[in-house]
Amino acid sequence: MIKVENITHIYEKGLPDEAVALDDVSFTIEDGSFTGIIGHTGSGKSTLLQHLNGLLKPDSGHIFVGGTDITDKKTDMLAIRRKVGLVFQYPEYQLFEETVASDVAFGPKNLGLTDEEVRLRVEEALHLVGLDIAEFGDKSPFELSGGQKRRVAIAGVVAMRPEVLILDEPTAGLDPQTHRDILDMISEIHRKQRNITILVSHNMNDVANLCDHVLVINKGKLVMDGTPEEVFAKADELSEMGLSAPPAAEFLRSLKKRGVNIENIPLSAEAAAEEIIKALSRG
Ligand SMILES: Nc1ncnc2c1ncn2[C@@H]1O[C@H](COP(=O)(O)OP(=O)(O)O)[C@@H](O)[C@H]1O
Numbered sequence: 001m002i003k004v005e006n007i008t009h010i011y012e013k014g015l016p017d018e019a020v021a022l023d024d025v026s027f028t029i030e031d032g033s034f035t036g037i038i039g040h041t042g043s044g045k046s047t048l049l050q051h052l053n054g055l056l057k058p059d060s061g062h063i064f065v066g067g068t069d070i071t072d073k074k075t076d077m078l079a080i081r082r083k084v085g086l087v088f089q090y091p092e093y094q095l096f097e098e099t100v101a102s103d104v105a106f107g108p109k110n111l112g113l114t115d116e117e118v119r120l121r122v123e124e125a126l127h128l129v130g131l132d133i134a135e136f137g138d139k140s141p142f143e144l145s146g147g148q149k150r151r152v153a154i155a156g157v158v159a160m161r162p163e164v165l166i167l168d169e170p171t172a173g174l175d176p177q178t179h180r181d182i183l184d185m186i187s188e189i190h191r192k193q194r195n196i197t198i199l200v201s202h203n204m205n206d207v208a209n210l211c212d213h214v215l216v217i218n219k220g221k222l223v224m225d226g227t228p229e230e231v232f233a234k235a236d237e238l239s240e241m242g243l244s245a246p247p248a249a250e251f252l253r254s255l256k257k258r259g260v261n262i263e264n265i266p267l268s269a270e271a272a273a274e275e276i277i278k279a280l281s282r283g
């Protein structure tokens with residue numbers, strides 16, 4: 001379980017361009033949860049993620065991961081980074097080894113595992129991201145397509161078998177098919193490993209489909225914390241923050257505004273179609 005208590009983070013503190021990136025943020029993420037974080041660009045999402053694996057320290061407040069206070073100076077940060085895996089935005093820029101297999105092996109090797117254990121971890125992680133080790137293991141990461149590179153980068157974090165897997169906009173810049181493939185892969189990893197997964201995304205459909213819990217950040221403040229249904233019901237508030245509900249829900253809301261007899265606003269296209277059929281039969 002992750003517990004964040006009243007964290008504040010200020011960049012360039014005391015300097016003219018001081019920026020309060022996180023302002024008194026508190027929330028809890030339960031074991032096994034798939035949590036989505038949404039918010040306008042610059043709202044503090046990436047800053048928050050980097051606090052969860054200890055890369056950044058808050059100016060005030062506490063963060064507990066599995067009961068350990070990771071803001072405590074005495075905490076073993078290596079142990080925390082093993083437990084909490086963070087996939088940065090555009091992680092493929094951080095591939096650097098000569099082969100795919102050695103890139104994915106980099107993290108597990110640093111865990112002090114035997115060569116055989118490392119090999120198994122690499123094979124397992126590549127399999128989880130949908131890449132066959134026999135086909136891709138000896139290739140240079142630089143020969144791969146953008147989507148494949150991103151899979152390799154995610155495999156490098158998955159190979160650490162983190163209890164918490166955090167992904168910062170993992171589908172940014174991908175074509176629609178690769179976007180879907182990467183998300184299917186993430187939800188499959190979540191299903192198999194039963195870890196906590198935390199996803200930052202601008203795609204409200206993805207958040208509605210995958211997540212059981214949604215946090216909304218606006219200008220460094222946590223402004224909503226609930227289920228996708230609870231959060232996306234607040235369409236007007238989201239719109240004021242430059243956000244929206246999933247397209248199907250927005251569409252139903254606009255039909256309703258124009259007088260169509262819509263009773264419920266579900267989040268998926270399929271459920272929205274059912275709702276429209278019901279409205280038509282009611283006349
Ligand atoms: N290294 C940094 N130094 C100074 N300011 C930063 C730094 N990183 C981010 N910021 C500022 O903190 C705020 C939050 O940024 P960020 O966490 O990257 O937001 P998001 O991921 O939601 O786009 C922004 O105003 C940004 O300009």
Ligand SMILES: [Mg+2]
Pocket residue numbers: 045046047168
């Ligand atoms: Mg960001």
